[in-house]
Amino acid sequence: MANFAPPPGTADIFPDETVWWQRLEQTAAKVFPLYGYGELRTPIFEYTEVFKRGIGDETEVVQKEMYTFEDRGGRSLTLRPEGTAGVMRALLNTDVMNGNEKRVYYIGPMFRGERPAAGRRRQFHQIGLENVGKISPETDAEVITSMMHFINELGITGGRLLLNTRGVKADREPAEKMLREYFRSHIEAMCDDCRARIERNIWRILDCKQEKCREIVKQAPEYVNSYSQESQEYFTRVCQLLDQAGISYEIDPFLVRGLDYYVHTVFEVVHTAGLGTQSAIVAGGRYELFLPEMKKPVIGVGFAAGMERLLLVQQALSVAAPPPPSPPLFLISMGDEARDANIKLAADLRRQNVPVVVEFEDKSMKAQLRAANRVGSRYVVIRGGDELNAGIVICKDMEAGTQEQLKPEDLISYLRKS
């Protein structure tokens, strides 16, 4: 095979598949406005600092997965590895910092330099939503509600909604201390990664996949109890609101998200169908996000869904394929004059929103009919010298095998009737 393959971790999406993607996009455009959200489109690259500062210099994503390059002016730019930081950068041009709420959603490609696997690409696509500028448990619960609404609308059932709280920054220290003491006492039995994590990023130990670590994690102290009263009440209230909304969830104290900016409520929906261990199809939480030169963070709550993963799950659940586009009317011509007439006819029909394909090559009737079959045409129009002279066209029904002579101007009403 010649090297026409796209670069690793990228893919071409052909029309058959594109209809599935379009349905995801259309569903977002239908559901999110019901909650007052409009679409925001931000650049695919940003100044590198936006992500370094926004996501956190220490995170895995920033440290080793970003596509960073210099432009001709020597500026350091980065292809966005996630959506939130760029959206915050854009919204700082509004008055979100004064507590004026903004509600936006976004759709588009993201880029991370990872090794591809099931449900993981280097260019992948997310649909995300952000509620920015306000903090309240009601907001968090409503954002989660809109997320569940969205995936239900896609026919995705059987996912598990996991919920946890990260507290606020002040809550983090006592909790970390508690965990560090505990894990230090079990350091002998843990994997190498987790030993390093004790000093570097203790939270990640909680979602280590190694069997021996999981055993230890299970016995870990309930660090949430060390959070402030307010933080605990905030989370309780979010849970109450979800109960009230009839949304079922599981509290998972070991759910910690990989980006530094999260506070309070964090959540994800995991699904086993169609995916390996990359089982999170949508995830998010409340955040406090700093951008370069900011003393105060932007606050908000949001989530992002992986489009590739949504599609894998939909297909594993046998969600019905989107309706295919209506096949074109196929115009067959015998001879140059007929072809010119058909080119004109095609233009007329398209002005009236009828999809039409004209065969341009001077091929046999047989070959032209085969071509019509190939594009799935239900009807074909046949025109040669005889029809031209008589001022008519032949319209053939490819399923019934029948055909009729019509005046060209009657074609549309004939097609509409059948």
Add this chain to the structure above:
RNA sequence: GUGAUUGUAGCUCAGUUGGUUAGAGCGCCUGGUUGUGGCCCAGGAGGUCGGGGGUUCGAGUCCCCUCAUUCACCCCA
């Protein structure tokens, strides 16, 4: 970045212990019908066997390197 896996026609795949001109099915083209598709019949086009090097009289087949696929790990959506 680590590990495993696979790479032969547009697609899905055969190809025996290394042995002449590399195969099948589907798809495509032409004909069997002066201007009527699908089914059938006949013929045809299409391949640097992922790429490079090596062993051998001889390599799709064995060895090394490399690129790519898929999956797992790490991490994340």
